[in-house]
Amino acid sequence: MKEQLCSLAYFSRNAIHGSAAEMSAEIEAILATARRNNARHGVTGALLFSDGCFAQVLEGARDDVETVFETIQCDPRHKDVTIMHLHPVEQRSFGAWSMAFGGIDGVSVDPRINADGMGPVEGILTVQAGTNLLAALRSVVRRDDLARRDELGTEGQKPL
């Protein structure tokens, strides 16, 4: 029997101090580790960084999601962590991505995916909460996806 899929979303504040370039490098490092770690656990999801805040969705088998989340919890590069939701889901929203990334505010790793009229993370979370976070992340990821497809040609769909 297939294990129950679950989805966890959290929100936290950046605790990295440094120049924009250093922050970019640090976030890139976070992404690289996250993608490696998540792939190993079969966890997919999306990470949004904006206005000094992280919002992340993790999805996969419950134990895997909780293990990956706990690892992230020990990371000193963020603080004030709040879990937005933790519940079972029917299917993955970011199935193709071990960790899709949406960066806003000029600290994006890819300048082409800067915010197109997207509000800051905090606004999305406090005003629109839970489900809209998912929608917001999806739209950012779609842009990310398109940008990468341009770059990689036909290989664009390959999970990282």
Add this chain to the structure above:
Amino acid sequence: MDLESLIPKTSKIRDSEPSAAAIVPQSPPPEESDPLTGLCSRAALHRVLSETLHGATPGGPLPALLALDLDRFQVVNDSNGIETGDGVLSRVARRILGAVPRSATVARISGDEFAVLMVDGSQGTEVAARLLELIARPYAVNGHAMALSVSIGVARATGALQNADDLLRSANIALHRAEAEGKNRWCLFEPWMQERASTRQALEMDLRAALALNRIELRKATPVEQFAIYYQPQVAATTSHLLGFEALVRWRHPVRGIVGPDQFIPLAEEIGLIGLLGDWVLRTACKTAAAWPAPRTGKPYQVAVNVSPVQLRERRALVASITEALSESGLAPERLEIEITESALIGDNLETLRDIKALGVTLSLDDFGTGYSSLSELAHYPFDRLKIDRAFVRELPTGDELNPASARQARWMLQAIASLGAGLGMSTVAEGVETEAQADMVRQAGVTVVQGYLIARPTPESELGALIRRLERDGATRDSLTPFPIEEPTT
């Protein structure tokens, strides 16, 4: 659990610390480890602590011990089950391991208590602050999302000669202080905390002994008691007629001397002895009051007894205690007044108050106007009397000096409370009246009863006869004078 974490070895934040990824916890041998978390056991910690203290060189770094206690952890177990609770505990263990220096020893002391021994204790409080933040981050276990907090006591070794038990005790004293200050914080041990803990312990033993002596006294007639009740008179504001007395408990310790109620009442409440003490005060006060002479005119004197909010929570015991005190002494119920502080109104005490009221006693609300005073609630409670907090009287000018703004305000407040009481059919008492000028203002405000040094100080039972005679005389003298030009409050 997977130890490989997101934390890169180049973390900007913790340059001087090994990253969590690099940490290989010093695993204790199986017989010395906690099966759930893999941390050291209490015994192992004690051994390592002794060795560390023994091995500390003069002038070298001195160790520090951190004692951690998860706040309200029982709630996690109760609401999510033991299995989830265990999941949280192993995550807490991991988080601690990831945040302490590599050379540190981490132990699970009991259910939700942990300890960290740092060889170099100079960073003790920094590590405590980091642990506080890290452990407070939310947990996702078995599909439950939850958050908790931790209290931490930090004790630094003061010298190489200190023994393990001393350091453990110091860390625990600091932990208890952190918890007493509201939890979710760390506290560094200081020697005065030890002194205070010892003093408190000694006071507790003395209090228990004194109460035991009181119980003996209840059966025999020999006065071995250290507790005594002093009585402070209350007189009618307009006529100065003696109405009754407030019973105030005093503790005369053979060595300590007089111990103030502000010291021993909270202690008695905390260690669960307030019921016993309160019961003794009730019985003694009723017995004493039953023997008072009847006044030449007016109603028999009342006796007012304070009841602590802690006693009020023990509804059945309190009602039984009052009932027995009345029947034992033969005091008419209407002569007994039970005083409740405003803070006792928080919570579900209405039924208890109604039970007490049903016994036929008078109920009064003490310290009115400074604490919990929901005016809309006031009318629902069965009070007969409002005792105005002495802070209002204190603001009144004591003589003929100019009226500052605060004095004018205090007069308005007194007047407002007096008319509120009159409107609700309650009498009002002004406590702490020390001068004639204050008494005049209290009367002019419409307050009906006066209590304070101006009338008399709290007086031991042996001197009550003389006091009653003097006050009876004063009342009679006032009667023969022109009445005060004051309007009675309209009821």
